[in-house]
Amino acid sequence: MIAPIKSMKDAFRLDGKNAVITGGNRGLGFGIATAMAESGANVAILCRDRAKAAEALAELRQYGGKYAAFDCDVTDLKSVRAAAAAVKKDFGDVDILVNNAGVSCVSELLDMDEELTDWYNVVNTDLNGTVHMTYEFGKLMRDAGKGGAIINIASNAALIVNKTQAMSPYSCAKAAVAHFTHCMAVELGKYDIRVNAIAPGFFNTELSKFIPPDMFTYINNQMPLGRFGEPIEVGALAVYLASPASAQMTGTLQVIDGGYILSI
Ligand SMILES: NC(=O)c1ccc[n+]([C@@H]2O[C@H](COP(=O)([O-])OP(=O)(O)OC[C@H]3O[C@@H](n4cnc5c(N)ncnc54)[C@H](OP(=O)(O)O)[C@@H]3O)[C@@H](O)[C@H]2O)c1
Numbered sequence: 001m002i003a004p005i006k007s008m009k010d011a012f013r014l015d016g017k018n019a020v021i022t023g024g025n026r027g028l029g030f031g032i033a034t035a036m037a038e039s040g041a042n043v044a045i046l047c048r049d050r051a052k053a054a055e056a057l058a059e060l061r062q063y064g065g066k067y068a069a070f071d072c073d074v075t076d077l078k079s080v081r082a083a084a085a086a087v088k089k090d091f092g093d094v095d096i097l098v099n100n101a102g103v104s105c106v107s108e109l110l111d112m113d114e115e116l117t118d119w120y121n122v123v124n125t126d127l128n129g130t131v132h133m134t135y136e137f138g139k140l141m142r143d144a145g146k147g148g149a150i151i152n153i154a155s156n157a158a159l160i161v162n163k164t165q166a167m168s169p170y171s172c173a174k175a176a177v178a179h180f181t182h183c184m185a186v187e188l189g190k191y192d193i194r195v196n197a198i199a200p201g202f203f204n205t206e207l208s209k210f211i212p213p214d215m216f217t218y219i220n221n222q223m224p225l226g227r228f229g230e231p232i233e234v235g236a237l238a239v240y241l242a243s244p245a246s247a248q249m250t251g252t253l254q255v256i257d258g259g260y261i262l263s264i
Contacts, residue, residue, distance in 0.1 A: 002147060002192050002247045011245040015040030018091045019242065022046045022074055022133060023101035025053040027205035028153060031231020032098055032238045037063040039239045041096065044087045046072035046133075066091065074101045074129030077136075084136040093144040096242045097137045099130040099177075100153040104207055108166040119169045126173035127180070134184060138193065147192025149242045153234070154178045156201045156257045160264060164215055174199075178253050185251030194250040196241045201257020203229040224259030 005011045019036045023029035024045035033043045033056065042065045045053050053069035060067040068090060072083035087094060103125045105118040112118050130152055141148040157167060158174035181197040188195055202208055202219055208228065211219070220226055237256055240246055255261065 002194070003244075004247055005244050008245075012239060012243045013040050014096070014239065014242055017041045017095040017242070018044065018087075018093060019096035019098065020044045020046060020087055020094050020133075020137060021098040021100055022072065022129070024098070025049055025056045025069065027207060028200065028203060028231045028234050029098070029100040030056050030059075031233070031235040032100060032153075033060060033235075034063075035232055035235025035239045036096070036242065037065055037067065039243070040065065041242075042066040042091060044091055044094075045069040046074070046083050046087075047101070048073055074099075074132055075124040077132045080129075080132040080136050084140055087137075088140055093146060094137055094140050095146070095148050097133060097141070097148070097150045098153065098238060098242075099133050099150070101129055102126045102153065102155075102207075104167060104170045106165045106167055106210065109168055122169035123173045126170065127176045130177050130180060134180075138184070138188060141193050142188070142191045145191075148194075149246075150184065150188070150193060150195045151238050151241050152177050152181050152195070152197040154181070154197045154199045154253060156199045156255055156261050158199055158253070159255070160261050163264070164219065165211075181253065182251050189250060194241075194246070196246070196249060196251070197253045198234060198237055198241070199253050199255045199257070200229065200234050201255070201260040203231060203234065205231060219260070222260060222263055223257070224263055227258065229256065229258060 024033040025047040155174040184195040
């Protein structure tokens with residue numbers, strides 16, 4: 001059983017915890033890596049772009065923990081398995097897993113190519129990547145017997161059909177990630193592993209740069225809080241979900257979108 005907190009002192013701290021973050025080299029993943037490093041965690045970044053990973057590690061070093069990057073393509077189970085072995089060897093036990101790596105596409109289904117390339121690419125990365133990581137790192141966490149926290153980065157697109165941009169593979173993959181979170185919370189609770197998801201709305205990252213200026217203005221006007229979010233704000237929520245403060249939370253989906261889905 002996971003012990004409840006007795007006071008707020010250090011309730012949000014992650015000192016000495018080992019966190020694995022897919023796509024931690026940039027965007028929301030880097031915001032999460034920064035927030036966790038500032039909160040005392042060691043961070044292992046799993047990604048494909050080594051140059052961007054080196055930049056991220058250089059930024060993280062100011063926080064005084066252990067930081068390293070590992071090559072990993074989350075769509076490839078063998079690559080994930082190799083990364084899990086490498087992280088275990090270098091960091092030891094894993095306490096926190098953030099399944100953040102993701103891609104999107106903008107296209108109506110009937111306009112996709114003959115191979116449905118966009119559909120498979122998004123589903124293989126956003127859904128199957130999350131499954132691959134949970135399978136390999138979940139076994140490490142279970143076998144270590146120390147419990148842990150898994151945080152899946154879904155999207156508010158899991159809950160709505162976005163009329164401004166057609167993105168059915170993305171919406172469906174993220175909706176599946178949300179329900180995968182529920183399933184894993186039930187399956188992994190007996191190992192003291194908590195599984196929660198975050199559903200961000202619009203945030204300033206590479207992924208959102210394809211939004212045309214007029215749509216950017218429209219979205220901001222639709223949002224009760226009137227602005228795109230910053231990656232560190234998702235990081236703050238991820239720290240909460242990884243920390244002792246959320247010891248009684250599992251199987252939840254936390255929307256962080258400036259109120260966007262309330263007013264579309
Ligand atoms: N930005 C938003 O407004 C927003 C809103 C809702 C949800 N999200 C979700 O938040 C997550 C991060 O998005 P972002 O905006 O930060 O995107 P981003 O800036 O485009 O970064 C995507 C990240 O995913 C990694 N990645 C992609 N495919 C991968 C693969 N096959 N194997 C390993 N890593 C892979 C990339 O690593 P490499 O650099 O190595 O390719 C990169 O670090 C995604 O799951 C996204 O769906 C974002």
